Amino acid sequence: MANQDKKGSAALLVKPNKKKIAERHHVENEEKYTRGSSLNAKKMKAGYKLKEKIRKQEKEAKEAAQAAALAERLHGEEAGYLEAEGMEKTKNFKQDQLADAVDINTSSKIFNLDLDEFGPYALDYTRNGRHLLLGGKKGHIAAFDWQTSKLHFETHVKETVRDVTWLHNETMLAAAQKKYVFIYDNNGMEVHRMKNHIEVNKLEFLPYHFLLASVGNAGYLKYQDTSTGQLVAELRTKLGGCDTMTQNPWNAVINLGHGNGTVTMWAPTMTTPLVKMLCHKARVTAMAVDPSGRYMATAGLDNKLKVWDIRKYGLIQEYSTKAPAASLSISQRGLLAVGWNSQVTIWKDIFRTKQTAPYMQHLQAGSMMNDLEFCPFEDVLGVGHQKGMSSIVVPGAGEPNFDSLEANPYQTKKQRQEAEVHGLLDKLQPEMIMLDPTQIGKMTRATKEEAQKRQREDQAEQAAEADDLPTKDRKRMRGRNSSLKRYLRKKERRNIVDQDKLDTMDQLQKLQKDQAKPSSGFTTLDIF
Numbered sequence: 001m002a003n004q005d006k007k008g009s010a011a012l013l014v015k016p017n018k019k020k021i022a023e024r025h026h027v028e029n030e031e032k033y034t035r036g037s038s039l040n041a042k043k044m045k046a047g048y049k050l051k052e053k054i055r056k057q058e059k060e061a062k063e064a065a066q067a068a069a070l071a072e073r074l075h076g077e078e079a080g081y082l083e084a085e086g087m088e089k090t091k092n093f094k095q096d097q098l099a100d101a102v103d104i105n106t107s108s109k110i111f112n113l114d115l116d117e118f119g120p121y122a123l124d125y126t127r128n129g130r131h132l133l134l135g136g137k138k139g140h141i142a143a144f145d146w147q148t149s150k151l152h153f154e155t156h157v158k159e160t161v162r163d164v165t166w167l168h169n170e171t172m173l174a175a176a177q178k179k180y181v182f183i184y185d186n187n188g189m190e191v192h193r194m195k196n197h198i199e200v201n202k203l204e205f206l207p208y209h210f211l212l213a214s215v216g217n218a219g220y221l222k223y224q225d226t227s228t229g230q231l232v233a234e235l236r237t238k239l240g241g242c243d244t245m246t247q248n249p250w251n252a253v254i255n256l257g258h259g260n261g262t263v264t265m266w267a268p269t270m271t272t273p274l275v276k277m278l279c280h281k282a283r284v285t286a287m288a289v290d291p292s293g294r295y296m297a298t299a300g301l302d303n304k305l306k307v308w309d310i311r312k313y314g315l316i317q318e319y320s321t322k323a324p325a326a327s328l329s330i331s332q333r334g335l336l337a338v339g340w341n342s343q344v345t346i347w348k349d350i351f352r353t354k355q356t357a358p359y360m361q362h363l364q365a366g367s368m369m370n371d372l373e374f375c376p377f378e379d380v381l382g383v384g385h386q387k388g389m390s391s392i393v394v395p396g397a398g399e400p401n402f403d404s405l406e407a408n409p410y411q412t413k414k415q416r417q418e419a420e421v422h423g424l425l426d427k428l429q430p431e432m433i434m435l436d437p438t439q440i441g442k443m444t445r446a447t448k449e450e451a452q453k454r455q456r457e458d459q460a461e462q463a464a465e466a467d468d469l470p471t472k473d474r475k476r477m478r479g480r481n482s483s484l485k486r487y488l489r490k491k492e493r494r495n496i497v498d499q500d501k502l503d504t505m506d507q508l509q510k511l512q513k514d515q516a517k518p519s520s521g522f523t524t525l526d527i528f
Contacts, residue, residue, distance in 0.1 A: 127407045142154040143186060
């Protein structure tokens, strides 16, 4: 009995409990990431190899769903939007009301900078959303850490400043001034003057390629490599001066808006636009592309706001505005901000369904809008206008969880230096800019029959071209380069006199006599 008890207890220990194993491997919220009910390969009427393949695919899908559910625990923050109660509308909420309702940290992000003398202002945030750059049209340039109110530098260049942008990080910036584009460091010291970029209106920096793109009154789109200092490309648009430009963050394609209402998409390796779309009946005044690269919003002098699906280059929605929009910006969570006259209108879910009312509104009394930009990883919208700059809170605009290897708002000096080195080592070449970057590194898998069919078609085209070409008579070699002359010279070099050489000389003399005889046929003069 004792031995039986021991064997029974051992059997209980060894026998697996399938229910506990299933509970142990089940992850919370796993169903959220599954692709529906799984296939049971055992019940399928298929071969062994197919069953094993299906079983392997189902196992990989389950592991991917569990990994996504586990990674969800690392997302400590969640995105939230404004919610109105009863008959209230979220568009009626003012910034003063939001400042009283939110915490102290969020309320400190609502502020105004009164700079009446040097406006209107253009602005730009760094990729991690920590630093802000301001450029007044009358020459004022300032850069600072807007969250801690630490000023990097402030200067006056005493000439027109049309646009400003950060480069790879907060240590370098570019300013499009009256004639040239200038590079400054974070102390306000002039580092470089780019004489190839003349009368520039707009600047864009491609962070993964280290390319600074500019377009101006001459109608040339130029790419400057900021890591090597070389001018990569100089493309003539042939559509006149341009002052509307944005980049597609997904594929690094530059979008330009022109005076005839068209939008062109450019890559530095092509002298002609990749895509040319007729978007408006008048000049394009503003343009923005969402971070996923799927949608584009455009505004024109025809008082129209249009939303496009650039995967199929089709119009999704169209809205009428009371005045032409001066600037557009799309947040990380898909909110669209439209700046027109002295107002800012923010739309929610505009890329999904037709909207009848805006999500939020903001009025900057007595000051015309010039530039809008959402701050990354923050529910903040920066507004550059005639009288300075304003920062307003837009709940649900920013991505709440960031990737510290991609853009870290809390990076130290050491981390910034390491990120700069890694960025240079991983720099992409200009040739990799294309409409569909997923095609890079792929092979065209054509079957043997398709390859043979294509080869036959090419051969048929070549044969048809050969038949169409006029045939030329073979040039008969006479004189010094004739075969007989060459043969005789060869014999003379060897000092050989034989019967073969004598026969050849007789043949050559006979040929020369025949050529010297006049033609026996009638000529045109003989007939008449």
